[in-house]
Amino acid sequence: MIIxxxxxxxxxxAVLTMVCGWCGNPAAHALRKxxxxxxxxxxxxxxxxxxxxxxxxxxxxxxxxxxxxADRLLAQAHAxxxxxPYGTAPRQQPGYAPGGGGPHQG
Numbered sequence: 001m002i003i004x005x006x007x008x009x010x011x012x013x014a015v016l017t018m019v020c021g022w023c024g025n026p027a028a029h030a031l032r033k034x035x036x037x038x039x040x041x042x043x044x045x046x047x048x049x050x051x052x053x054x055x056x057x058x059x060x061x062x063x064x065x066x067x068x069x070a071d072r073l074l075a076q077a078h079a080x081x082x083x084x085p086y087g088t089a090p091r092q093q094p095g096y097a098p099g100g101g102g103p104h105q106g
Contacts, residue, residue, distance in 0.1 A: 007044055009035045013070070014077035018054070022061030029054045031073055 014031045036049040052070035055062040065073075 002040070003042065004038070004040050006036050006048075007039050009037065011035070013074055015057075016054070016073060016077050020056040020059060020061060021063065022056060023059035025056075025058045027056050027058035029056055031070065031077070033070070 011033045012030055013033055016029050016031060017026065018029045019026045020029070032053050032055065034049075034051045034053070035047045037044040037047045039045065050067070051064060052067060053062050053064045054073070
């Protein structure tokens with residue numbers, strides 16, 4: 001019998017100060033990377049999916065972003081660490097929210 005499956009890993013890459021596209025408030029946003037790995041006998045072997053997202057700490061609104069934008073935001077966060085550990089970034093637009101609706105689902 002062979003036991004195989006997947007396992008997800010969530011990494012927080014940075015915390016950025018942005019104006020939220022959902023609620024319009026300037027708030028901290030967590031930049032996160034979700035990696036899904038193929039497992040064999042509960043041992044993670046190789047990643048087959050990597051996704052990036054930002055989440056507003058004020059309203060909880062989440063937006064998936066492309067890899068290029070995640071790299072840009074991460075570079076911006078590292079460049080902004082001259083006394084400010086959170087970095088800065090421009091206003092984000094509301095986009096895809098997992099689960100269908102926005103952050104205010106009932």
